Amino acid sequence: MKFLQWLHRWTSLIILLQVFLWTLSAAWFTIMDHDGMKAHQYMAHGDHSMLNTTDMVDLNQFEHHFTDASLVRVQLVDGIPQVVVRYGEDEYEYLHGLTGLPWQTGEAMATRLAQASYSGPGDVKRITAIEETWELHGWKGSAWKVEFGDDLNTRVYVDENSGTVIDHRNTPWVISDWAFRLHFIDYTGGRNFNNLVIITAAVVTLWFALSGLILLIKLLGSGEMRWSWRKVPMRTQAGDSEVNLVTPKHRTILQTLQSNELPIGSGCGGGGTCGLCKVRVEDESLPVTDAESELLSQEELAQGIRLACRHKTPTKGKVVLQDNAARYELELTSSRFITPLMKELKFSVVTDEHPEFKAGQYVQFLIPEAVSRARPDDIPEPYHGVWESIAEVEFEHSEVRRNYSMAVRPGAEELVFNVRYQPTADGAKVPGVGSTYLFNLKPGDNVVVEGPFGEFVRTDNEQHVQCFIGGGAGMAPLRSLIQEELESESPRKIEFFYGARSKQELCYADEFEELAEQGKLLFTPVLSEATSHCDWDGPKGFVHQTVENYLKDVDVLSRDYYVCGPPAMLAETLKLLKSMGVPDSQIRFDDFGN
Template sequence: MKFLQWLHRWTGLLILIQLLLWTISGLYFALVDHHGMKGHQYHQHPPHFSLSAEQLEQLDSSWWGDLQEITQVRTRLVVGVPQVEIHHRDGVAYFDGRTGEPWRTHQNRAIDIANSTYSGPGEAIRVASITRTRELHGWEGQGYRIDYNDDLNTRIYVDSVSGQVIDHRNTPWVVADWMFRLHFIDYTGGRNFNNLVIIVLSVVTLWFALSGLILLFKLLGTGEMRFSFRQVAFEAEVGQERKTFKDKAHKTLLQVLQQRDIPVESGCGGGGTCGLCVVEVNSDTPITPAERDLLSAEQLAQGYRLACQHQIGKVTSARVKKLDVSKYTLTLASSEFLTPMLKELRFIVEEGDVHFAAGQYMQFLIPSASTSTRPHDVPEAFSPEWLNIQAATFEHEDVRRSYSMATAGPARELVFTVRYQPATNGHDRPGVGSTYLCNMRVGEKIVAEGPYGDFKRLHGADRKMFFIGGGAGMAPLRALIQEELAEPSPRSIDFFYGARNRQELAYVDEFEHLKERAMIHFEAVLSDKRESCDWQGAEGYVHEAALAFLAEQDISAYDFYVCGPPKMLSATLQMLEHLGVDRSRIRYDDFGI
């Protein structure tokens, strides 16, 4: 018994130490912006230059004639030197585009490559050859580490085989890395929350935590803890009207303004990815990394900030642009599956027509309640791959979720495509907004506010229109295409739409019909290789299919419209940037989902 008491005491001490480490690291994650943990404070994307016609003529295919099963050939300029990248059966090979010799990155070139991605105030002071490093988990090879003498001790790693920057590291990243190690109890740097140490600790903690809590409650003589937040005064100027009110200091400007029925654009629901919730505050208000990415230097200097990035306890007043939006009561008229995870919802507006431009969106006011997630009536064709929403009940606060209209306006019937967000990434419940909307019954009502957004057609030019989309991004793109086709002389339209498999293609019959009538050029692209046996269309990622098509086109003749999942959106925008498309000719919608 004494041995068990001794074991309990010391094991309990070890568990307490780990709980303290979890608390410290958890507080760090809550207080430090995630943009500051990446080590990219002084990272910039290097300018993209294509090979000139003379450089392309100098390339000789005999350089890589010994390689087997070549699948892809790419060319680029690496700090002014042409490079050829060959994908073949045994991997990837790199050649000097001037001589055909295997690519080599010497120290001076490595410094130039690192400098092309560095925007900080320092200079390169040290370069060292490396084959592996603790700061790059899982990387091994030949490379260089370049140290800079700035305030963050920036280090840039360059791969000598490919001549590419592997990543940036600095002191804030080291702190964040150790916090991840302490939190995940994975000291390899892999950030794996399913390692053997934490599994063993979880089993041991289960018993010790229960017994420890009982002893703690007896010792303290209480079983209840109360928390409260300081109330602060806040002033908002909307147009010519000033409003003053009090609220909890931990809330963001966006939350307070929306709860006080002051309209503010927000596509991502406060995630800091869409850049729409712009308000004017004091110019000395701190600038967050998200604001540096999404707002211009001129806007930041004038005091514009994102309402979702600041709490009212730190910003006491703000000027908000007055928006011409209204609240509407919508009655669900029909609810139909388009794909296993995408539902088309048709609502009737009680107040009459809503005047909106194609590409705009509405904010749905999802009420706070015990939301029951009822199983759906799933069409038989979808049932093999459908993840049924199991019956469950969970509590949530009032939230707003944004969805684009899937048809052109004005209209009394509003059509939306809602993608159900299942419980993923460690979360034990599905998306609040999509679950609520997908479980509405015909005849039920909901309030929506809008229209919001500037994802509209570019006017004043006769350029052709190029649409790239995927998933629920179909909705605004479909509306924009409908609006353009309604014009007396519609512009030429190319539309590339991506999905994993044929079941996830929404409205494909509609666009195939338009293609047959020569009204648009439409290409459906599937990324699931299992479809290749009987699929006659394009395969791979949708931005890659679009890139292959654009390689034979005059890119300057197009305006581009992009909407889809975050990874697809990011890859497509990066692809357009590499092609040299001016940002003024690109429209995109980022809902952060």
């Protein structure tokens, strides 16, 4: 009898717990809409384009596949015709419509297909080859998992054998999936209400409930689940007076600083990939995260330097800002195109104090919530052809922060920036918010910036040649560094290799060619897309290839290298320098990819 009472008592607890789970999961189903539960918030709906098979595909080359086929159709996948052959009810074969070979979806194509099916605000941050995943119940095969950096942690799965976008997954879907499991007591996720798991759950739920209760009590006792407020002492590295910030304990240090308008560098939005939000925390018990082990040096870690985005607000010790940054108001004095898609913006400083920065550093522009036009009004006539494909539309955007490097030496009366327009990318609804807003500024308009930030500054070895390697918008910090070097008391020898696709995109070419004629530097522009009709006698190809040919005949270890430009160009150049044995201490770079 005592055993029956004991069992009855605990069975009542299990029933009570299940009632609670039913109520909780039902509430989630009420809140979340149908697209949300299917992870289709950012899905761009569309089907494969069907073809007139006589136009692009010769089906005669596929005759041996059609013997037992029950269905044959032709469709476009990433602009390529694909032949789909079905055998029986559910066996499929996918063939390349032009070659007749089995279809293969590579990493680059999978990325494009995922972007085409995606309509959210994020960019691709990772792509992984997989053969199984719990997020696609019942699916088997080989696929690509494409992850986007948005607020929902969207993941797009692309089948490798067919190029089909299998489905989208995100954090709300994970919550919905678990809500289904809890609501129907189906922890396998198979939507099968008569399975061994449900039967077993009836026996072991007692221990689940007991252990869960213990863990809940432990969490409540530790304070991790409480919404409490505390004062956090913070000060700048320069030794300014301390300020006490009142903040919820669950916030990260970065969120605390930003919410209190204390400027701090951050290029990845708190994702732990850029390594810019450095602070010194006077708390020896603070652990070192994986991101910090990768992005910070051992010397920095030993000094208590941490990434503000990786840690919750500390319960003890002070937080010391590493960059003594400030906020400035700027007024646009002039704006001009220097390439078809790049503008030079010059600003005067409205605030009383002028920013003190080092060459190579950047500031954060606070782009306000506004309505921006996709095309500016002042496009020069020679560049009209480049802008023909950009729609003349207006769009609303929320407040964001964007980083831009100074393109002028320290001490100049005006601050100069190079802003490259970012057209609408695959899967995106609007063009680049920051560049579009800045492109439409008129002389007299004001903006707010924070900074300066960054460690892309000159070395102090007076004997080394200064070798600058750049491309595209990487011109801005390199121009600042070169100007600062030329203004120094004893300028070191300068070599400047700059890559662009065409002559129109060679910004500041006249300026550097004049400096080269004066013997102040060696300037080598390189065009990657120079045609036979182009009046160009200089090096052609990629800039890192020209650098490689040049370095074969010089002492590579007698140079300090500064690299800045598009991610692909940066990666190839750093790979080249590593292969030539150049030590890290002689390489400085600014990674726009982060």
